[in-house]
Amino acid sequence: MSLSNRFPLHDPDWVAQVHATQYLQSWSKQGVRPPVITGALGSWFWDSNGKRYLDFQSQLVNANMGHQHPKIVQAIKDQADRLCYIGPAMGCDVRSELAALVAEITPGNLTSTFFTTGGSAANETAIRLARHYTGRSKIVARYRSYHGATGGTLSLTGDPRHHLTRADMPGVVRMFDPYCYRCPVGHEDVSKCPVCRGGPHLEELLMYEDPNTVAAVILEPVTGTNGIIVPPDGYLVSIKETCEKYGILLIADEVMAGYGRTGKWFAVDHWGVQPDILTSAKGINSGYVPLGTMSVSSDIAQWLNKNALPGGLTYAGHPLACASGVAAIRAMEDERALENATRLGDAMRTRLRAMMDDHPSIGDVRGLGMFNGIELVRDRETRAPLVTFGAKGDAAAPMAAMMKAAMDKGLYLSFYNNIIRLTPPLNISEDDMFLGLSILGEVLEIADDETKQRN
Numbered sequence: 001m002s003l004s005n006r007f008p009l010h011d012p013d014w015v016a017q018v019h020a021t022q023y024l025q026s027w028s029k030q031g032v033r034p035p036v037i038t039g040a041l042g043s044w045f046w047d048s049n050g051k052r053y054l055d056f057q058s059q060l061v062n063a064n065m066g067h068q069h070p071k072i073v074q075a076i077k078d079q080a081d082r083l084c085y086i087g088p089a090m091g092c093d094v095r096s097e098l099a100a101l102v103a104e105i106t107p108g109n110l111t112s113t114f115f116t117t118g119g120s121a122a123n124e125t126a127i128r129l130a131r132h133y134t135g136r137s138k139i140v141a142r143y144r145s146y147h148g149a150t151g152g153t154l155s156l157t158g159d160p161r162h163h164l165t166r167a168d169m170p171g172v173v174r175m176f177d178p179y180c181y182r183c184p185v186g187h188e189d190v191s192k193c194p195v196c197r198g199g200p201h202l203e204e205l206l207m208y209e210d211p212n213t214v215a216a217v218i219l220e221p222v223t224g225t226n227g228i229i230v231p232p233d234g235y236l237v238s239i240k241e242t243c244e245k246y247g248i249l250l251i252a253d254e255v256m257a258g259y260g261r262t263g264k265w266f267a268v269d270h271w272g273v274q275p276d277i278l279t280s281a282k283g284i285n286s287g288y289v290p291l292g293t294m295s296v297s298s299d300i301a302q303w304l305n306k307n308a309l310p311g312g313l314t315y316a317g318h319p320l321a322c323a324s325g326v327a328a329i330r331a332m333e334d335e336r337a338l339e340n341a342t343r344l345g346d347a348m349r350t351r352l353r354a355m356m357d358d359h360p361s362i363g364d365v366r367g368l369g370m371f372n373g374i375e376l377v378r379d380r381e382t383r384a385p386l387v388t389f390g391a392k393g394d395a396a397a398p399m400a401a402m403m404k405a406a407m408d409k410g411l412y413l414s415f416y417n418n419i420i421r422l423t424p425p426l427n428i429s430e431d432d433m434f435l436g437l438s439i440l441g442e443v444l445e446i447a448d449d450e451t452k453q454r455n
């Protein structure tokens with residue numbers, strides 16, 4: 001028997017057909033023929049018909065330095081020539097270089113890093129380590145969260161995808177989110193709200209759960225997938241203080257928010273909070289090679305000198321991934337990506353707020369750096385959402401129509417319930433960013449037609 005070697009790779013029809021029938025696509029019903037992408041550069045990618053798309057998502061919010069960044073590509077090529085793979089227990093220059101760089105840019109005393117193949121594996125290892133280190137079992141996680149697709153991390157995830165786990169990991173305690181636009185406990189005044197202040201809500205949960213049974217609180221410092229929720233000032237500090245009071249570890253899941261997305265290396269840096277464990281992936285190397293990290297405090301690192309790390313991966317510290325991580329971090333520094341994200345992110349939110357005059361469907365504009373979103377409503381006063389949480393089929397029709405219109409107009413946007421996430425590469429040009437926002441304005445006409453103000 002010999003394997004076929006004459007696949008018609010240059011025929012986009014064949015590629016789309018095999019994608020629909022023989023490739024299984026994440027989180028989706030199968031059988032859909034996708035556009036076939038043949039190239040990408042910077043903030044743009046294009047398909048087999050030559051149609052160009054402006055990437056306002058950075059793919060899965062990971063292409064922080066855009067597509068095909070020459071220095072990252074070159075670093076992968078150079079490393080491939082030198083050493084493609086060596087086991088995780090061996091010394092390797094780029095592995096040590098990345099560990100040292102990560103220790104330099106992560107906050108405070110996060111000194112030591114375990115490398116993984118992505119965010120799920122980083123969080124999975126973090127919760128297992130937190131349980132071993134504290135000798136406790138429960139983990140507090142929030143509803144509006146996504147922590148990964150492995151057994152443990154999907155159980156922690158509050159996003160409805162966690163319903164798919166069936167055999168949930170025991171010991172997950174759910175906490176509400178500081179989602180002030182729709183406060184989960186109905187407080188208008190943040191300063192009086194136990195949930196939006198953080199500590200008081202956590203403290204109440206701990207009273208019922210027994211703090212001595214809780215190993216860790218895991219949270220996204222700025223919520224990504226589940227709606228771009230920036231906590232009010234004081235929230236994270238208050239959560240951290242409550243954790244410290246009871247010997248509970250704080251795990252900051254910076255898989256999406258980290259590596260400059262919010263305009264600082266990490267979102268926790270906005271509030272000077274030092275987590276005990278910080279996980280990352282995605283933007284660390286713009287997603288060019290699978291890579292994630294779990295960085296731990298010096299206390300935990302010292303404990304690990306006497307106790308084995310409860311986790312491991314064949315590809316931990318993969319040289320190609322580490323080389324791309326080093327190159328991406330250096331490029332972010334050289335090209336002032338964080339400053340750009342702050343400056344353009346501010347400009348983006350200013351423009352979006354101005355667009356509210358012409359677009360009654362925009363209920364809320366929020367974000368930090370290049371981590372932005374708009375929440376769409378039927379009525380700005382009542383905040384009735386354009387489509388309800390978890391809406392599918394006809395109930396979600398306006399969002400589906402906008403997604404299609406955006407793609408038709410060459411804008412790649414990210415939708416979640418009634419929220420549009422706007423997360424272009426940190427190094428997008430100002431012209432491209434405003435071009436994207438002007439196409440967004442055209443797409444929003446569909447939502448505006450559904451609003452009370454238009455009718």
Ligand SMILES: Cc1ncc(COP(=O)(O)O)c(C=O)c1O
Binds near residue numbers: 121123146148220
């Ligand atoms: C906050 C957060 N944590 C964890 C993950 C899982 O990361 P991965 O898909 O690399 O396993 C994601 C992915 O979107 C994420 O956004």
